[in-house]
Amino acid sequence: MTRPPLELLAARGTDLLVRVVTAACAARELPELAEELAGLVVRSAEALTFCDVYVLDEDDRALEAPGRPRVPLGDGDAGWVAAHGRARRHADGRGVAIPVHGDDATTIAVVDVRSAGPCREEDVALAAALAVLFAPVLSSCRRLRAAKEREHAAERFAERAVEVQEAERSRLSREIHDGIAQRLAGLGFHLSAAERALPDHHPEAAEQIGLARRLCELAAAETRAAIGGLRPPVLDDLGLSAALATLAREAGAARLDVTVTVTGELENALPDHVQTALYRIAQEAVGNCLRHASATCVDLLLEHDRDRVRLAVTDDGVGFSIRDVFAPGRRPGSYGLRGMAERAELLGGRVSVTSRPGGGTTVEAVVPVPASRRRGPETGRGDAEGVSLPARRGR
Known part of the structure; x- marks a missing residue:
């Protein structure tokens, strides 16, 4: 036996x-x-x-x-x-x-x-x-x-997905720069020439040409902003921290005071596609503060923990009711928030929103650090009405 x-x-x-x-x-x-x-x-x-x-x-x-x-x-x-x-x-x-x-x-x-x-x-x-x-x-x-x-x-898929998204943004940026932006520059040149060549006894025509030239300049400025938003060069050249600082300066030009706090060895620890996704989330959150929140101050906090990175964007704006924004059949203002959630979920993370009317808003994204790049502290949260967003489109 x-x-x-x-x-x-x-x-x-x-x-x-x-x-x-x-x-x-x-x-x-x-x-x-x-x-x-x-x-x-x-x-x-x-x-x-x-x-x-x-x-x-x-x-x-x-x-x-x-x-x-x-x-x-x-x-x-x-x-x-x-x-x-x-x-x-x-x-x-x-x-x-x-x-x-x-x-x-x-x-x-x-x-x-x-x-x-x-x-x-x-x-x-x-x-x-x-x-x-x-x-x-x-x-x-x-x-x-x-x-x-x-x-x-999953990491390779997320990296490739972000690369494809950013490649498409870069392509659009080049096309806008080489197409629409150049046409607007030419149009502005010809309008200025027409304004100078117009005889003095046509004040109404001169006024209309001046208005058209100013609209052309405004369109050109918006086009340059769109190009910068599609692919900010500073993200490629200097990394995430510098890109967030640039985002804060651009928001400051619109009279929004943005304070950026970064902790941890982010550039050494995070691969490019994670940095890009976090920048896009911060960009959308700050953009929401400018468009909807009527805020004067925004605190942008980026923390690198041992196995995750946390991005929190907190404003002092008017806030909103979570139930109203995400209720079926109500206002479609949650599409930007859904987009942020999709970016985080693609990397295995999540986005949560905390807000209440008159109490400001906090958008928090938590993304795991890829296993091969793990290191270092942690932090807490506020106590207003909140929701963790699923990354699905629309309602």
């Missing part, structure tokens, strides 16, 4: 059990755990000279082992064992491939051992016992690997 794995290992002495526990707890990620298990098998056996631990890939189509070529399912001894879920001895009798089964009895890995001569049954039994004990740890590592891959895929 086959002895249980723990009993078989315990018969080898407590030193082996200590090594098993140490290996299982020390390396929790692939491929390090596979290497540790392979080394443990060889060190613990009496006559095994080599061991490879192959782990099934994410698609369940091939086996992967540190420093070894991928083995498609069904190929060779290890591939056959992965496909059939049963142990198989090498044709020369000097090795055996042993399946490692997961929680649902499917094969998740293969322990492939070899020896200088015919494999001893005691060593094969030891390798099989270690495979049983390490099965839950390998399963956990595979799930962790899959979760990390999904996280990285």
